[in-house]
Structure formats: C-alpha cells, structure tokens
Amino acid sequence: MAALHFHNVTLGYDRHPAVHHLSGEIARGALVAVIGPNGAGKSTLLRGIVGILRPLDGSIHLGGLDARDIAYLPQSAEIDRSFPISVFDFVGTGLWREAGLFGGIGKAARAKILRAVASVGLNGFENRPIGTLSGGQMQRVLFARVLLQDARLIVLDEPFNAIDSKTTADLLALVKHWHGEGRTVLAALHDMEMVRTHFTETLVLARGPVAWGPTAEVLTPENLMVAMRMCEAFDDTAAACAADDTSSRAA
Amino acid sequence: MVYDALIGPFTEFEFMRRALAAVIALALAGAPIGVFLMLRRMSLVGDAMAHAILPGAAVGFLLSGLNLFAMTAGGLIAGFAVAILAGVVARSTGLKEDASLATFYLASLALGVTIVSIKGTNIDLLHVLFGNILAMDDQTLLVVAFNATVTLLVLAVIYRPLVIESVDPLFLRTVSRAGGPAHLAFLALVVINLVNGFQALGTLLAVGLMILPAGIARFWSRDLTAMICIAVVAAAISGYAGLVLSFQTRIPSGPAIILVATVLYIVSVLFGRVGGIVRQLFPGRHLEA
Numbered sequence: 001m002a003a004l005h006f007h008n009v010t011l012g013y014d015r016h017p018a019v020h021h022l023s024g025e026i027a028r029g030a031l032v033a034v035i036g037p038n039g040a041g042k043s044t045l046l047r048g049i050v051g052i053l054r055p056l057d058g059s060i061h062l063g064g065l066d067a068r069d070i071a072y073l074p075q076s077a078e079i080d081r082s083f084p085i086s087v088f089d090f091v092g093t094g095l096w097r098e099a100g101l102f103g104g105i106g107k108a109a110r111a112k113i114l115r116a117v118a119s120v121g122l123n124g125f126e127n128r129p130i131g132t133l134s135g136g137q138m139q140r141v142l143f144a145r146v147l148l149q150d151a152r153l154i155v156l157d158e159p160f161n162a163i164d165s166k167t168t169a170d171l172l173a174l175v176k177h178w179h180g181e182g183r184t185v186l187a188a189l190h191d192m193e194m195v196r197t198h199f200t201e202t203l204v205l206a207r208g209p210v211a212w213g214p215t216a217e218v219l220t221p222e223n224l225m226v227a228m229r230m231c232e233a234f235d236d237t238a239a240a241c242a243a244d245d246t247s248s249r250a251a
Numbered sequence: 252m253v254y255d256a257l258i259g260p261f262t263e264f265e266f267m268r269r270a271l272a273a274v275i276a277l278a279l280a281g282a283p284i285g286v287f288l289m290l291r292r293m294s295l296v297g298d299a300m301a302h303a304i305l306p307g308a309a310v311g312f313l314l315s316g317l318n319l320f321a322m323t324a325g326g327l328i329a330g331f332a333v334a335i336l337a338g339v340v341a342r343s344t345g346l347k348e349d350a351s352l353a354t355f356y357l358a359s360l361a362l363g364v365t366i367v368s369i370k371g372t373n374i375d376l377l378h379v380l381f382g383n384i385l386a387m388d389d390q391t392l393l394v395v396a397f398n399a400t401v402t403l404l405v406l407a408v409i410y411r412p413l414v415i416e417s418v419d420p421l422f423l424r425t426v427s428r429a430g431g432p433a434h435l436a437f438l439a440l441v442v443i444n445l446v447n448g449f450q451a452l453g454t455l456l457a458v459g460l461m462i463l464p465a466g467i468a469r470f471w472s473r474d475l476t477a478m479i480c481i482a483v484v485a486a487a488i489s490g491y492a493g494l495v496l497s498f499q500t501r502i503p504s505g506p507a508i509i510l511v512a513t514v515l516y517i518v519s520v521l522f523g524r525v526g527g528i529v530r531q532l533f534p535g536r537h538l539e540a
Contacts, residue, residue: 072425083418096426
C-alpha cells in the first residue's frame with residue numbers, strides 16, 4: 001500500500017518546471033532521502049507533497065491521508081522569532097489536530113507537550129521565549145512540534161542544515177524512531193554519508209528524477225555526476241513542454 | 252482639592268461620566284487589537300485604515316447631518332470594503348498587504364475629504380477629523396459598548412489561529428484553513444474599533460488609543476497575555492487622565508487623551524523593564540549563567 005503516489009508530476013513557478021515529470025510511489029513506512037544539487041527541486045517537491053504548491057501538471061495522491069496527517073518542517077520557516085511566545089506554547093501548537101480552534105489544553109496534553117520538549121533535550125526551556133533560542137535549539141523545538149503532530153507522513157526539508165553534530169545525532173535518532181513506529185518519513189538532505197548509513201531509499205533529483213530506489217543502488221558516482229550537471233537557470237524563452245508521460249520509474 | 256480635580260468632574264457632570272465609560276470601553280477592545288497590530292507589524296496599516304473609513308463616515312454625514320449613528324454605519328461599510336478588498340487583492344496576487352492597502356486608503360481619503368468639503372463647514376470637518384468625546388449621547392455610548400463587546404467575543408474566537416498565524420504562518424497553512432478567515436476577521440475588528448474610536452477621537456487620532464498602549468506594553472513584558480493586560484490598563488489610564496486634563500485646561504479631549512498616552516509612552520521608552528533606554532545604558536553586572 002503506497003503512502004504517496006506521484007503521477008507524472010510537474011511542479012514549478014510561473015509555468016517554469018522545478019520538478020519535471022516525476023512518477024512513482026513511496027511505500028507506507030518508508031524512510032526516503034531526497035538528494036540533489038541546490039535548485040534541483042527538492043524543496044519544491046516537498047512543498048507539492050504537503051499541498052502548499054499545486055502541481056502545474058499531473059497529480060500527487062496521498063493514499064487516504066489528509067492535510068492534517070502530514071507534518072512539514074520547512075527549510076527556512078517563516079517564523080517570527082520576535083513574537084512573544086514561550087517554547088511550551090509554541091510546541092503546543094503541534095496539538096492543533098486534536099485541539100483545533102477551541103479545544104482545551106488539559107492535563108494530559110500538558111504532559112504530552114512537556115514530554116515532547118524533554119525528548120528533544122530541552123528540559124528547562126519551557127518558559128523561554130522562542131526569540132532567546134539558538135539556531136540548533138530552535139531546530140529542536142521544531143522537531144518537538146513535529147513529534148506532537150503525531151503525523152503518519154513526516155516531511156523534513158534539509159532539517160540538519162547549520163546544525164552541530166550532537167544536535168544532528170539527537171534529531172536523527174528521532175527520525176529513526178519515527179521510522180520504527182511505521183511512519184513514512186521524507187527528508188531532503190545534503191550529507192551523502194548520512195543518507196548512505198541511515199536512509200533505506202533515495203531519490204536523486206535534478207529537476208527531473210535521475211534515479212530512485214534502494215540507497216545502495218542509487219547513490220552511485222555516475223548518478224551524482226548526472227545530477228550535478230543539471231542546468232539551474234530557467235530558459236525564459238522555453239517552449240511549452242510536449243512530453244506527456246516520460247515514466248521515470250515503474251512503481 | 253485633589254478630589255475636586257480628579258473625581259469631582261465625573262460626579263458632577265453626566266457628560267464626563269459618559270465620556271469615561273466610552274473611553275474605558277475603547278480601551279478594553281482597542282488595546283488588544285493594537286497589540287496584535289504591532290506584533291504583526293501592521294501599526295501603520297491601522298493608521299491607513301483610519302483614513303479609509305472617512306468617505307463612509309462622510310456619506311453618512313452628508314445624508315443625515317451630524318448623526319453619529321449614520322456616520323458609524325457609513326464608516327463601517329467603507330472600512331470593511333477597503334479592508335476586505337485590500338486583503339483579497341494581497342492574498343490573490345502576492346502583492347504585499349501594505350502596498351495594496353495604501354492604494355485603497357489614499358483613494359478613500361481623497362474621496363472622504365471631497366465629500367465633507369462639498370457639504371460641510373469647517374467646524375464639521377474639525378469634528379470629523381478630531382471627534383468630540385464630550386458630546387456623546389446615550390445612544391452613541393451604547394453603540395461604542397456594543398462594538399467593544401463584539402470585538403472581545405470575536406477576538407476570543409480567532410485568538411488561537413491569529414497567534415499561530417503571527418508566529419508561523421506557513422505552519423498554520425499546513426494544518427488548517429483557519430488562517431485566511433482569521434486574518435480577515437481581524438481586519439474587520441480593526442475597522443470596528445477605528446470607527447468606535449472615531450466618535451471619540453476623530454479619524455486622525457482614533458488609531459492612537461490602539462497603537463500607543465501597545466507600544467507602551469512592549470516595554471514592560473515579553474509575554475503576550477501580560478502585554479494585552481498592560482495595554483488595556485495603559486489605554487484606560489490615558490483615557491481617564493486625558494479627560495481630567497481636558498476638563499481642567501482648554502485642551503480638546505481627543506488630543507488630551509493621546510498626549511497623556513504619549514507621555515506614558517516616553518516614560519516607557521526611557522524606563523521600561525524590557526529594552527528601555529535606561530535599562531540598556533545601565534544593565535547591571537552580567538550574570539553567572
């Protein structure tokens with residue numbers, strides 16, 4: 001049973017494709033790394049999956065999940081760090097699915113929030129305003145919120161950028177824990193070593209899909225070379241794309 | 252003596268009691284809105300909106316003279332129209348909200364001044380621009396109280412999405428569709444409170460009792476709930492002290508209220524616990540951990 005099904009998906013901006021003709025599926029419970037050079041369309045693909053960006057063409061099926069079953073950690077969250085909100089309250093917003101507009105945050109929910117804060121190693125930070133946190137601590141806070149969202153599909157966009165090795169190790173352990181719980185996890189990453197050791201499945205993206213499959217088979221120097229050669233610039237005079245279905249990977 | 256100065260005016264004159272009641276209602280509803288305007292970096296949007304309600308109020312004035320009820324209704328319609336049009340344009344085109352609002356409010360302001368000038372006298376124009384809280388009748392006071400009540404109720408409903416949208420709009424978009432409606436409801440509340448303040452303080456100063464208390468609160472607390480409470484208290488104190496000042500001197504009531512708020516603001520900038528200038532100059536010795 002697939003958690004995600006891409007049918008000839010093209011995603012982009014202003015008609016220019018950033019992800020071009022992607023087809024395939026991701027099994028429920030898979031742990032997938034999405035790699036590729038800057039501008040390869042990794043973030044665009046993830047934005048398409050969580051529904052912030054509508055495909056220019058083709059479709060993405062969520063296999064029965066609705067938007068609330070997805071937890072999304074964007075690369076550069078548009079978070080207003082100067083807003084006066086405590087770590088506790090901020091992490092607590094992850095309970096939106098249960099609490100919604102009016103639902104109370106009861107004793108059980110409070111305990112849950114405290115547990116989430118503790119499990120990312122931020123005990124004692126509950127009452128600190130988010131504006132006083134370091135970059136790594138803020139990333140831990142965001143992971144705590146994802147934890148609370150209790151989502152079946154977790155989408156992480158370059159979650160370990162500019163994060164020290166200790167924090168990376170802690171957060172990576174959390175990712176593997178989610179995988180162990182049977183959640184589907186997708187992460188855009190740059191660290192090939194990390195992908196090789198921890199992720200079972202890899203999609204190499206360079207606007208179009210270069211390779212997709214078990215990490216050991218996909219992560220070859222040849223594939224990475226192909227990906228690196230991708231031309232980033234949009235061609236302003238490009239003609240409308242005529243290809244209708246270049247299936248990149250049989251499901 | 253002190254009694255005569257501070258409490259006497261209110262026991263003696265009914266118009267002073269009405270004015271006090273009105274100003275407290277304005278403080279209760281307007282100050283929390285002001286805090287959100289400030290935190291969402293929309294302070295000047297509030298100001299722009301204040302001008303946008305002018306043509307509506309002017310049409311009300313044109314149709315039924317100096318009838319505050321008609322002017323309120325007109326102001327609400329114009330304000331809603333501009334707020335919603337600007338919000339819709341911003342959301343559907345990617346134009347920043349302030350840019351799209353600027354267009355609409357400039358057009359509104361020009362239209363409003365035109366309408367008032369064609370029909371009214373200079374005194375009317377002064378009244379429209381600066382309000383007159385001392386001329387408040389029972390009916391108007393009820394309208395003010397009603398608007399304040401509605402504001403607090405709606406704010407309670409949209410509080411959670413409004414806060415989350417202010418901190419992390421992308422997150423709210425991924426978990427809920429409440430962000431858009433909450434934002435529009437908030438803009439509507441801004442309009443309601445501007446029109447409310449409009450009767451007491453006039454179009455030019457109405458936004459003052461929302462923004463200044465919020466600015467004051469920012470210097471005393473880092474906690475949202477506390478900021479809202481401080482803003483309400485600061486607005487109420489400004490209102491009361493402004494009325495007393497206006498009664499004892501020849502300063503008109505609206506400007507008196509805003510001037511008192513300004514004094515409180517300056518004191519906060521200088522001596523505020525959070526980021527006040529004196530605190531920054533003499534921070535005390537650094538801590539151990």
